[in-house]
Amino acid sequence: MKISEIKERKVIHRPIRYFDESGQRIYHAYEYHLPYNPGYKGNETERLFAKWIDMLPFGLIFYFLLHKVIVISILLSIPCVIIAGTITEWSWGTTLGKKIFKIKVLDDYGNYPGFLKSFQRNLLCLANFSPVFSEYTTRTIAMGRRTGTRVNFSMHMNNTICKTYIVKESKIPEIRDLLKYQGDQNLLL
Template sequence: MKISEIKERKIIHRPTLSFDGYGKRIYHAYEYYLSYNPGFKGNETQRLFAKWIDMAIFTLIFFFICNKILIVSILLSVPCVIIAGTVTEFYFGTTLGKKIFRMKVIDDDGNYPGFSKSLARNLLCLANFYPVFSEYTTKTVAMGWRRGTQMNFSMHLNNKICKTYIVKESKIPEIKELLEADSNKKSLPE
């Protein structure tokens, strides 16, 4: 069983226009089986900060120990972060920046990614910094409705291509349990 194959049962109660004898609204229950999402809300921001932490460490090493100028230190830190990220994700499922935010990288089987998959993820992280612009509208007391443009980074492209997931460390036992339960369910004869 793979994480992408897990289905989660959701029951949604939708109100109708009818009321019962006590004046309470009648609801219809709809049952859906949705794909399981092991991720968490706000992971893009945390992943961006984790990547900056990883880069800052190598930048400081090149700047203070190797006596390189700052821009050269930043440029040299990029390939170091890719290589170090590949190795640490392969062995430990995390990097130092991700460890601070208690995040792990797992593949579709629930394990740490293999070396080639981890290398592909880290090379594709360079494409993740492509900004996405979107418009937003807010209501202020003094100005009424106000429109603006905000910039977001799309930090999920490498995971989508490599079929990996960024999860919180605390959620890994739940994912393993779901994978085990679904594989046991499929192995039972009918």
């Protein structure tokens, strides 16, 4: 069983135009089996900060110990983070920055990614730093209507290509139970 094959049962109650004898609205129940999403909202920002935290020790080493210019230190820390991230995700499913945010990386089978898959997703993270600009509007009584620009970083391409998932550490037992339960259900069928 794979995470991408897990289905989640959702029941949605939609109102209809009729009422019962006591004046209560009548609802129809619709049942859907939707793909399970192990991720969570807001992980793009956490992943971006985690990547900067991973780069920080290497940048400091290049800057203070090897006396490189700060820009060169940052550029030299990128390949170091890719290599170190590959090894730590392969071994423990996390990096230093991800550990601070309590994030783990899982493959489609619910395990830590293999070495090549981890290397591929860490290499593809370079393409993830393309910002997506969007406009937003807020209304307040004091300031009226204000429009601004929001910058979001799309950090999903490497996970989509490698079929890996970014999950909270606390959600891993639930995912593994779902994999086991739905795998057993498929065996019974």
